[in-house]
Amino acid sequence: MSKLSLNQLYHLLLKAYGYQNWWPVDKNYHQAKGTDPRDEIIVGAVLTQNTAWKNVEKALENIKKEGELSLRFIREVAQDELARLIRPSGFYKLKAERLKNVASFFDPTDMVERVSREELLSLRGVGKETADAILLYAGNRLTFVVDAYTRRLFKRLYNIDESYDYIKSLIEENIPRELTLYKEFHALIDYHAKVYCRSTPRCGECFLNPFCINAVPSS
Template sequence: MLRISLHRLYLILLEAYGYQNWWPVDEHYHKSKGTDPRDEIIIGAILTQNTAWKNVEKALENIKRDGELSLRFIREVSHEELARLIKPSGFYKLKTERLKHVANFFNPTDVLRKVGREELLKLKGIGKETADAILLYAGNRLTFVVDAYTIRLFKRFYNIQGDYDQLKAFVEDSLPKDITIYKEFHALIDNHAKIYCRSTPRCRECFLKDYCISAIQSF
């Protein structure tokens, strides 16, 4: 029996932090350049693999400064130049290959409208988290993104463990089928985990401590 429902947890986090409005994109840039903001999300979803978002932002700024933040640019730029631009994101040679592959697949970007999750998972360099992030945030498709923060929070808060698909199903079975809730809950979990539910948790300061199994057991 859950101490509080998943939807109630979402509402508590929303009240505490407000709407996060993920995925962050530079709307002004895309309007001025005539580029597609969905391209930025797809590019960012690859760049954020195995790195902190601050490093992704540096790579995105390099692309905007010296190129164009679009899948068209990713397709046309040389491997060497792209690797230079995205170097701050780490694993830049590997990510260069993945970006090229994904950019060729999403040509045009509207492929997003019909592509299935299983089809995305067949692409080289696209795992479950990346596929769901692209579908949810770029494609506005009703699929929840599970990441390391989600796994950590659910283990501590609910004592629930499982593989990616099990945790994804747990969320999707427990929440209203609402695209905004899916987007915001993922972002809110990440925000809370960065502030309180860290690798070394700050349980005594956390406003969820009275509901969290791990926090209660630690006092």
């Protein structure tokens, strides 16, 4: 394993990129509409499955323009209409069904403060990453989110290619149990993976290169 501890990794990423303040929500919109910002997080967590965030943003904009970005609207709108609005996110018919299930479950939204991870995972279409994203960002619960970017970085930096639960436990056992740190570390990993640790990595330009077990040699 790399000699770079997870705490050191976090601080290197934070120094390079600054606070990300993730999950992004349109606070002005919710203030004007009287809607709950947590609803946007929950909806976004479902929409981001198997797609890039830029596609999620397009779907969210459609909902805001033609409906209302709230779980109430998701519950009330016809499923076919919802599928049309979220089409940019891909797998839109399936995601419309999943959003309906999730919106019906979170009635009221305050349930996110007390729902268990196991209850969330019992919902059709809610996997571990989606459940943890909802709990961490909407519920302010201490649970780390492991996504494809995390897996990629850990495979290259630490030569760790294990299960979701293994990586989640490894991170949670080796960083302070602080809500802001959990949120920022996840967001910073994603940002770094988009900039340097891409599918085709930019190892020669990456400041983590000296610590990386599987760095690609510069040509």
